[in-house]
Structure formats: C-alpha cells, structure tokens
Amino acid sequence: MTRPLTSVERSIQGRNSWLQEEERKAIESRGEMGRMEFWLRVTRSRIAKDVKSGRDDVIPGFxxxxxxxxxxIDKRADGDARLWNHLMQYAQQVLEQHGPRN
Incomplete structure (x- = not known):
C-alpha cells in the first residue's frame, strides 16, 4: 500500500501535469516551434522570478x-557534429534522471 501524497508532492505533481499539458497544446498548435517557444516562455518567467528573489546568477548561467x-549549432554547420551530439546525449541523460516523471 502506498502512502498519500503530501501537499508539496501534490503541488509538484500538479505543476508537472500542467507543464506536460501545455507542452502538448503548444506542439499541437505550432509543432516543434511551438514546443520551443513554450519552453522559452517558461524559462524566461522562471529567470524573472529568480532575479526577483535575489538569485542574479541565473542570468549568466542562462x-x-x-x-x-x-x-x-555553429560547429555542426561547419561539419563537426561531435559537440552537438555530446550536448544532445548529455541533455537526454539529465532529463531522464532529473526531469518530471510522466
């Protein structure tokens, strides 16, 4: 038997569900371009909140x-896709380990 979720866990679950639903809507309306624009809006909003909270290091990090x-992208355009491939592989690993659970 599993224990009931705490309010924090329910909040995180609700947020993750909202993100997944909004991403799905963005993809349906504008495809991959819509997905990218959605994540840029979410990220920009989060950066603004972090700056407001005094975590200014978020700007140089981004x-x-x-x-x-x-x-x-530039290296790939010049014919050397190694950095691109490594970056995409690393991003996938991080998202699988730390991203929201489906």
Whole structure:
C-alpha cells in the first residue's frame, strides 16, 4: 500500500501535469516551434522570478547555456557534429534522471 501524497508532492505533481499539458497544446498548435517557444516562455518567467528573489546568477548561467548551444549549432554547420551530439546525449541523460516523471 502506498502512502498519500503530501501537499508539496501534490503541488509538484500538479505543476508537472500542467507543464506536460501545455507542452502538448503548444506542439499541437505550432509543432516543434511551438514546443520551443513554450519552453522559452517558461524559462524566461522562471529567470524573472529568480532575479526577483535575489538569485542574479541565473542570468549568466542562462547566457552560458545559450552560448554553448550556439557553439554546438555553429560547429555542426561547419561539419563537426561531435559537440552537438555530446550536448544532445548529455541533455537526454539529465532529463531522464532529473526531469518530471510522466
């Protein structure tokens, strides 16, 4: 028998369900472009909340992630897909370990 969820666990579960549903709607309406735009909006909102809470290091962190992504895209366009492949593989592993559960 499993124990009932705590209010924090229910809140996290509700948030994850909301994210999954909104992502699904974005994909249905605009495809992969819609998915990307959804996650950019969610991320921008979260960055604003973190800055408001005094966690200003979120801005250089996001900037570094964007620079890394652009570098991987540029290298792939130049014919060297190693960085892109490593980045995608790492992203998949992290999301599987730490992302919301379906």
């Amino acid at each position: 900037t570094s992630v964007c620079r890394l992504f652009k570098l991987a």
